[in-house]
Amino acid sequence: MIRRLLGALGILLGLYGAWLLLSRQDLDQLVGAATWLAGGVVVHDFLLAPVVLVVVALGARLLPAQVRAPAVVGLVVLGATTLLAVPVLGRFGARSDNATLLDRDYTTGWLVLAALVLVAVTVAWLVRWRTSRGERSARGLRPGR
Known part of the structure; x- marks a missing residue:
C-alpha cells in the first residue's frame, strides 16, 4: 500500500515538473534541454560505459x-x-x-x-x-x- 502511494506521489510530482518545464520555457529552451538529455544518453552508452567495461576487464586481469x-x-x-x-x-x-x-x-x-x-x-x-x-x-x- 505504501509503495503504491509513494509511486502515485512520484508520478504526480513528475507531472507537475513536466508542466512547469513546458509552461515556463520557450521552444528553443525545450529543444536545448532535449538535446542535452539525448546527448547525455549517447555519451553514456557509447563512450562512458564501454570505457568503464574495458577498465574493469583490465583490472580483473591485472589486480x-x-x-x-x-x-x-x-x-x-x-x-x-x-x-x-x-x-x-x-x-x-x-x-x-x-x-x-x-x-x-x-x-x-x-x-x-x-x-x-x-x-x-x-x-x-x-x-x-x-x-x-x-x-x-x-x-x-x-x-x-
Missing part, C-alpha cells in the same frame, strides 16, 4: 583479488566526481567581469579528493589483505600461500 573491490569503488567515486567537476575544472562559464564566478582552485581540490580516494582504497586493501591473511593462518596455512 590481485583483495585489491579489486576497493579499486572499483575508488574508480567509481573518482570517475563520477570527475565527470561532475569537468565544468569547473575547465573553467567553463568564467567571466572576467565577475571575479566571484569560479573563484577557487578547483584543480587542487580535485587532486586532494583523488589523494583521499587513493588513501581510502589503500586502507581498504590493507584491511582485506590482513583479514585474508589472518583467516589463512587460522586454518593452518602459511600467509604467503
Whole structure:
C-alpha cells in the first residue's frame, strides 16, 4: 500500500515538473534541454560505459583479488566526481567581469579528493589483505600461500 502511494506521489510530482518545464520555457529552451538529455544518453552508452567495461576487464586481469573491490569503488567515486567537476575544472562559464564566478582552485581540490580516494582504497586493501591473511593462518596455512 505504501509503495503504491509513494509511486502515485512520484508520478504526480513528475507531472507537475513536466508542466512547469513546458509552461515556463520557450521552444528553443525545450529543444536545448532535449538535446542535452539525448546527448547525455549517447555519451553514456557509447563512450562512458564501454570505457568503464574495458577498465574493469583490465583490472580483473591485472589486480590481485583483495585489491579489486576497493579499486572499483575508488574508480567509481573518482570517475563520477570527475565527470561532475569537468565544468569547473575547465573553467567553463568564467567571466572576467565577475571575479566571484569560479573563484577557487578547483584543480587542487580535485587532486586532494583523488589523494583521499587513493588513501581510502589503500586502507581498504590493507584491511582485506590482513583479514585474508589472518583467516589463512587460522586454518593452518602459511600467509604467503
